[in-house]
């Protein structure tokens with residue numbers, strides 16, 4: 047490990063990988079520090095991503111990244127009624143269920159092939175802050191501590207992000223906006239291949255949902271997220287999941303369990319500081335409705351490195367100069383969607399099961415010429431003017 051790079055990236059997830067790759071492709075030196083012993087494992091994710099979103103980064107999607115192609119989404123209301131969002135309407139729900147063990151590893155591989163360095167089982171345990179600037183990180187690696195300096199540090203250390211906190215940024219997620227999740231990888235289950243399934247309702251998943259994301263003909267990620275404030279003894283995410291699995295997949299075999307958290311809060315108030323850019327889950331950029339954040343991490347990681355390269359070329363990586371990153375993502379399609387989806391989420395978590403039933407059952411009467419979350423919500427508002435009145439003015 048060298049003692050100095052242009053860009054030091056904390057975390058080897060999709061955000062960190064895209065940041066490092068973009069940095070070296072822009073002519074900078076870059077190093078990824080990853081605390082886990084292997085990139086991509088254990089993976090804490092249901093692995094769903096929209097086809098249009100992943101295509102933004104790759105001319106071709108490598109078949110080994112894909113566990114299943116998704117054609118439709120099915121939503122199941124609290125009263126058991128269900129409806130499909132078909133391919134023409136399903137927008138982001140049409141896409142892939144990835145195999146992130148391969149996907150995440152290949153992203154870092156591409157960064158390393160392009161010239162980045164990467165150290166696994168290397169943990170950032172503190173920030174180097176001097177003269178009001180983040181100037182690097184203290185890294186624990188192979189039983190030793192190293193000071194690694196950089197012009198710009200990119201914090202891509204995921205939902206549990208500590209690095210920004212070491213730098214003095216408040217990253218607290220209110221408990222009610224932290225979804226606690228449990229997920230089984232299951233085999234030997236009857237599923238509809240090519241269909242992602244979502245169950246909503248207070249009894250099934252309070253302030254969250256259960257998902258089934260196919261991984262093959264008879265296997266799937268079967269998981270749940272519930273609000274942190276709803277998680278209590280005997281009513282943890284895993285308790286709800288076990289109940290669901292026992293009732294619906296009694297013959298199923300569990301071959302993996304993951305427990306994790308997803309933030310459904312607003313993004314950090316500011317995602318840069320002198321010498322620091324925060325990306326992906328660390329910046330709280332996961333979607334407040336779905337919890338999805340793979341694309342968001344890749345987009346922000348890439349953008350962070352582009353802005354870092356420009357600032358380094360101009361010999362100015364102050365907060366003011368790096369603000370271009372913060373302003374760009376907020377103005378982007380992603381930033382606008384995060385803002386809108388936060389408003390929608392805040393309304394939906396307050397609905398009781400009867401209101402949810404009414405809204406979801408009205409979906410069968412939708413009249414949409416084009417699909418987007420905004421047109422879907424506007425249609426639902428037209429059909430449920432009283433329940434969704436607080437969403438008036440949604441942009």
Ligand code: FAD
Pocket residue numbers: 056057058059060061062079080081082090091092093094095168169170171202203204205207208209227228229269305306307308325326327328332337338339340341343
């Ligand atoms: P991460 O992928 O979390 O990567 C951060 C990395 O930083 C980790 O490898 C971590 O080990 C490392 N790290 C942390 N601290 C340090 C440190 N101090 N030093 C060194 N390394 C460190 N998103 C979707 O788009 N689709 C889904 O279907 C989906 N399902 C999900 C299901 C569950 C149960 C959960 C928990 C999340 C899900 N997500 C999903 C969210 C998605 O996993 C994240 O948004 C995405 O991985 C964020 O990427 P990232 O690069 O920001 O962070």
